[in-house]
Amino acid sequence: MKELSLNENDFRSFRDLIAKRSGIYFDPEKQELLKDNLLQRMADCGLSNFADYFNLLSSPAGDKEFDYLLNLITIPETYFFRDRGQFRALERFVIPELIEKKSYPGASLRIWSAGCSTGEEPYTIAMILAAGMVDMPIQILATDVSHDALKAAREGVYNGRSVRDMPQDYLNRFFTKKGEKYYLEDSIKQMVEFRYFNLVTEPYPLMEMSGWDIIFCRNVTIYFQAEATRKVIHNFHRSLREDGYLFAGYSESLRYMSNEFNTVQHEGAFFYQKGMPKKTVRKKTRKIRLRQGSTAPRAKKQGPKAVAGLKSDEVARICARAKKLLEMGQPEGASEILSPYLQESSTPGSVLLLQAEIALNQGDLEKAVHLCERILQGEPLSIAGHYLLGVVYLTWEDEGRAIEEFKKVLYLEPEHALARFNLGELYSQVGRLDEARLEYANVARLLEKMPGSLDERFAGGFSPALLIDTCLSRIRALEAKPRGTAGRRWDGAKRREGE
Ligand SMILES: C[S@@+](CC[C@H](N)C(=O)[O-])C[C@H]1O[C@@H](n2cnc3c(N)ncnc32)[C@H](O)[C@@H]1O
Incomplete structure (x- = not known):
């Protein structure tokens, strides 16, 4: 079957059919990849030419086969706490704001993770809500077009790659490790409902898919053509409540896709809010914070300390304590330990470096740059x-x-x-x-x-x-891409906040 060639016309027919029914668009450089996927499905269906397979996909009975093909062509890459800054904004700003607004009887919190892959994203949301002990009915719906991914998501068993960026206290609290696998606790699994849902299929069932407080759709539309992305974003706008929030992936700016959202910035993380477009709105962490059920020790508040007289092993001890808290997912505690030592010009590079790491972890990129510059002034x-x-x-x-x-x-x-x-x-x-x-x-x-x-x-x-x-x-x-082809073009433009 390998020697079959997918000619230009066949390639375009499959490419357009797939784009129409899933949004996923195959550039010419991915022709070989598409061919391999088609050959694999054709072998399973006992078909030996592309025309027969195309007819099968286009026939009324082709929907099921199209789902099998989608299992192959979708990219399932995901992990827990991916783009941590956005989850920090969710925990420290978005959820506290919603809780404050929803103080009326019968209020509930509804979150949709669209394109959830194997479940790491919706389960991260569920863990944050569980750790924060949010006291109102919560619905988390997670949808995808890949049946394989949804099956894995429901099982809730993960490898080291999926948990690589997970704060240690979440890992300890919500997972059991057996061999090389991490088993998610049932109470978190029960918070999320997984369902098949194709974001591109029209008509959009708005009756069922409306009234969301928050939609996460990250790293899904990067594989779409602009037209499909625009449609999906517009549908999200219709599906959200007034003032609802949309979290998109870092490379999925809505700038050219929609003017129906405001850009919101919280501690360096960007996301969007339904409403008349203004300019980027910078949000501060809310005074009401989610209570953390963590057992990790809290650092005591301390006044400025002199570092000049500190011996190097004392500095190492202070850094080790702060580092430990950082690894336990407590950047604030780590920062409290270091901040008394940061006032002086003689602050050791190791303290500045760790504080820069903490600032990065907290999404405060400006502070992280400033600290790195201080390090490099002392030690170019x-x-x-x-x-x-x-x-x-x-x-x-x-x-x-x-x-x-x-x-x-x-x-x-x-x-x-x-x-x-x-x-x-x-x-x-x-x-x-x-x-x-x-x-x-x-x-x-x-x-x-x-x-x-x-x-x-x-x-x-x-x-x-x-x-x-x-x-x-x-x-x-x-x-899989021919040599010398360009991916995203780089025009050297600097993208900083608010630009
Ligand atoms: C790269 S994963 C992103 C997972 C997660 N949102 C994240 O950011 O880590 C992309 C997911 O989008 C799903 N997807 C692709 N096209 C879709 C469509 N038309 N409707 C719903 N999901 C789709 C894929 O099956 C895949 O699981």
């Missing part, structure tokens, strides 16, 4: 300072500056695996695919020879083996 060749600054710019989607910083790291330490990996990610984002391939290959080679070249402080739970695997799978994905 600080590898960690340049590395962290690169990560901050990467989070800020300022690819140009991020690339510059990671290159500086490699100038100072050519074996810095994470800087190379991030360069690979950036090159691939801006369409410099040959350079991306090269960096991924370099990281894999480097880590095979020297696993110790992975700086654990910044590895975010990635082991050398996992990073090698990730690089190899990135190379495979790039191999």
Whole structure:
């Protein structure tokens, strides 16, 4: 079957059928990938030519087969607490605001995770609500078009990759580890209802899908054509309550897609609110906070402290305490420990570095940049300072500056695996695919020879083996694209808040 060729006309027919029925659009460079998926389904259906398979998909009985095809062509990549800043905004601003507004009898909170894949996103929302002990009826609906993904979501069993960015206290509290697998607690599983729902199929069942307080639809429309995305966003607008919130992925700005939403910014994270468009609205953390059921120790508030007289082992002890709280998902506690030592010009680089990491974790990118700059003023060749600054710019989607910083790291330490990996990610984002391939290959080679070249402080739970695997799978994905093709075009534009 492999020798069958998918000619240009056949490719366009399948591409248009798939785009119409799912929104997912195959660029010409993905023709081979589409062909492989079609061949796989044709083999399962016992068909030996593309025309017969196309007729099957287009026939009245083709819906079920189309769902099987969708299982193959959808991209299920997801993990718990993906884009942490947005979940922080949910916890500290959006939910407290909704709770305040909904003090009337019979009020409930309704959240829809659209394109939920294997469930990490809706379960993250459920855990945040459970940890915050929200005291009102909650509905969390999670939908997707991939039956395979929905089945895995209902099972609630995950691997290390899915939990790599999960705060440690959530992991301890809501999961049981058996072997290499993490089993989600039943009480969280029961909070989420999973259902098949195609975002692109018209007519949209608005009666059923309306009145949402919050919709999450992240990293779904990146695979769509602009027209399909516009339709989906408009439908979300109709499905939300007045003032309801929409969380989109970082690369799914609504700027050219809709003028029906306000952009909201909370501590560096962006999301949208239904309403007449104004300009970006900056929101402060609400005074009413979700109560945290965490058992982790709280740091005591302290006044300014002199650091000049501190011995280096005392500094190390203070940093270790703060680091521990950060790893337990308590950046505020960590920050409280360090803040008394930050006033002086002689603050050690290690304290500034950790505070910058905390600011990054809290989504306060401006503060993180300022702290990195302080580090680099004192120590211009600080590898960690340049590395962290690169990560901050990467989070800020300022690819140009991020690339510059990671290159500086490699100038100072050519074996810095994470800087190379991030360069690979950036090159691939801006369409410099040959350079991306090269960096991924370099990281894999480097880590095979020297696993110790992975700086654990910044590895975010990635082991050398996992990073090698990730690089190899990135190379495979790039191999599916012809050499020299551009991904997203990079015009060097700097995207900062409010722009
Ligand atoms: C990359 S995952 C994103 C998962 C999660 N939202 C996140 O950000 O981590 C994209 C998901 O969108 C789903 N999807 C693609 N087209 C869809 C459509 N037309 N309707 C609903 N879901 C769709 C895919 O099946 C896949 O599970």
